[in-house]
Amino acid sequence: MTTLPAVRLLAFDVFGTVVDWRGSIAREIEALEPKVDGAAFADAWRGRYQPAMQQVRSGERPWANIDTLHRENLDAVLDQFGIADRFDEAARRDLNKAWHRLSPWPDSVVGLSRLKSRFVVTTLSNGNVALLTHMAKNAGLPWDCVISAETFRAYKPLPGAYLGLASLFDLEPHEVMLCAAHAADLRAAAACGLRTAYIDRPLEFGAGQPGDIPAPGERFDLMTRSIIDLAAQLGC
């Protein structure tokens, strides 16, 4: 058990850290279009996520939430896969909501429930509030509250997301711990003074496809293998 007495609030990245976006999106599209390679479709859709947010971060375009960006990206990916004529407006709207229905990793619900006994446990995701709320309801994720980059109009890894959360709870940055499967997110949080917990998710991008993992020798405050492991390391 690690003692981090100052930490009051645990903030979780969600896509990839708490839920399996790739497997969930692949299942949804394969159920609709059995001839499509679901994992490839999920990767193509997700591949357009960071570039779309970067246009907002840079100020190249005004604020747009993730439901909006996902929908624009979906239209492009349906074209790319040659199946645009199979999806009318209503079908696209419904498929876009697949991100509201992502399945948790097997340890997520139990791990979060244990952590709630000692900490305030919130999201800090680039996903919008409605998406995160619907996802929590569908998957049984027991958040104490739902906080999004949308709340601050600052997509991670912009400092405004991390510092906005600390300010909202009247906490010093070192009283907040970001929990994430992605090194870039954790590095940006650490640069703002937050504590950091890495959660290894080796299957996020498929077997044998490492994601944004720590560099050789790089350490965060906690290095964990699951949310249950995080709870154990924090004595919950």
Place this chain on the structure above:
Amino acid sequence: MTTLPAVRLLAFDVFGTVVDWRGSIAREIEALEPKVDGAAFADAWRGRYQPAMQQVRSGERPWANIDTLHRENLDAVLDQFGIADRFDEAARRDLNKAWHRLSPWPDSVVGLSRLKSRFVVTTLSNGNVALLTHMAKNAGLPWDCVISAETFRAYKPLPGAYLGLASLFDLEPHEVMLCAAHAADLRAAAACGLRTAYIDRPLEFGAGQPGDIPAPGERFDLMTRSIIDLAAQLGC
């Protein structure tokens, strides 16, 4: 059972509607200062709430959240009751957090839990996000998410609070129902196109002290006697 098929999201006023601020504050101050009339202290503290928010609504002062306004009002009320010298900075900070620890009415947790089976259930309170989150954790209020006037920097009854919530969930105003014990809040929501449910809380201001009740003959979409009654009327 009433059929309101379009309603997707139930938004609850909190102070007085879901929690008993008067009884809770009275108990906290009486535990600290047995000679103080707790109910009178609670009324005095709460009496400064609307005027303080009005300074923000009107633009007379910049945005300040409810923890900040409560603290300013607490300092004034401690002076008013002649007990300012009994509370140092740490004691004032702790007493100010009494609003984070308010007790629910007896029907609140069960009623909200039933409503969650069919609706997204959120707060729409002038209380700040941290206050509402701590309150929910302490009282076991099972919100799907915590939305505050702070999210929109628009204190109810400004339209920005009601319309901001509908927009956040990509809903039309008539797909959102405000549930509140105060007619002014419900009238403002109705003027924005929201559905409305009145919840009678005859003890909010003490026995025999009616609060902001509907005018004679005034009707909201639903007229209820508790959150359990609301759940029953909505078929949950």
